[in-house]
Amino acid sequence: MKPFEKFIMRHGISLPIMTAVFPVLYLGAEIGMIASGAVAAGSYIASTSTIKQFQFSSDSKRFHMTRSEYKHVRIQIKEAKAKIKQLQGHYYRVRSISYYKQIREMVRLGQKIIANVQQNPRKFYLAEPFFYSHLDTALELTEKYTHLIGQPVKDKELKIALQDTRDTLTSMIDVMEKDLKKVLSTDVEQLRMELEYAQMTLDKQDHQLLGAPPQTDSEGDMDHDRKSINSK
Structure with a gap:
């Protein structure tokens, strides 16, 4: 279940509870509108929180x-x-097309890794370096490069530093590609196993068809008789 669907489920259950509690307290218990409203609101908050914790526990057990x-x-x-999002913020702060493409590629790879881990949190352990180090390094280098490229002075030392940064960012893209491959490795392995199983099933079916017993003469005569009857 997606986060938005969980949100709808929580509030879809809590809202009727609050709606039912308020008139019961106000009309039945006669504790006053303000007190009834406060208790009803409290029941809404408590119900939402309880369901959220249940969903959290259920998800952790599922994985x-x-x-x-x-x-x-x-x-x-x-x-x-x-x-x-911070990386994306550098899109419009640069004038170099090649640098723009580098940032866009890092963002694309990062989003792919995050999406896969979000879908299956256990994959986080396959991409720990990305979360703990690689993404931070990419962001830090991007921020420093964006700062330096905006400076009016362009001496030889600065140009060398900028080129070194671009080269390092290219290396970071390669590193992030490897991170993504690690995250996808379990999916690839599972797909390979499913393909092998499917192929084994097909081979078994082909073997059974090829190994079917030949038709006997009596069966052939019966088929011939059926055809003769049908033709009349």
């Missing part, structure tokens, strides 16, 4: 993770998304 592990991965995903 065979402890609550603390699942929570840690979710935090890392949230922080990584924020860093990707």
Whole structure:
């Protein structure tokens, strides 16, 4: 279930509860409108929070993770998304097309990694260097390059530093591609196993068809008789 669907589910359950609690307290208990409204609102908050915790526990169990592990991965995903947005913020601060393409490629790779880990949090452990180091390095280099490229002075030393940064960013793209391959490795392996199983099933069916017993004369005579009857 997607986050938005979980949100709708929580509030779809909590809202009727609050709607039912208010008239019961106001009309039945006669504790006053303000007190009834406060208790009803409290029931709404408590219900939403309880359902959210249940959903959280259910998701952690589904991925065979402890609550603390699942929570840690979710935090890392949230922080990584924020860093990707920072990278995207450099799109319109540069004038070099090649540099723009470098940033766009890093953003694309980063989004792919985050999306895969968000879909299956256990894949986080295949891409820990991306979350703990590689994304930070890419962002830091991008910010420094953007700052330097905007300076009016362009002496030889600065040009060398800019070229070195561009080369390093190219290397970072290669590193992030490897991170993505690691994240996808389990999917590739699973697909390979499914293909092998499908091929084995097809081979078995072909073998059974080829090994079918030949038609006997009596069966042939019966077929001939059926054809003769049908032709009359």
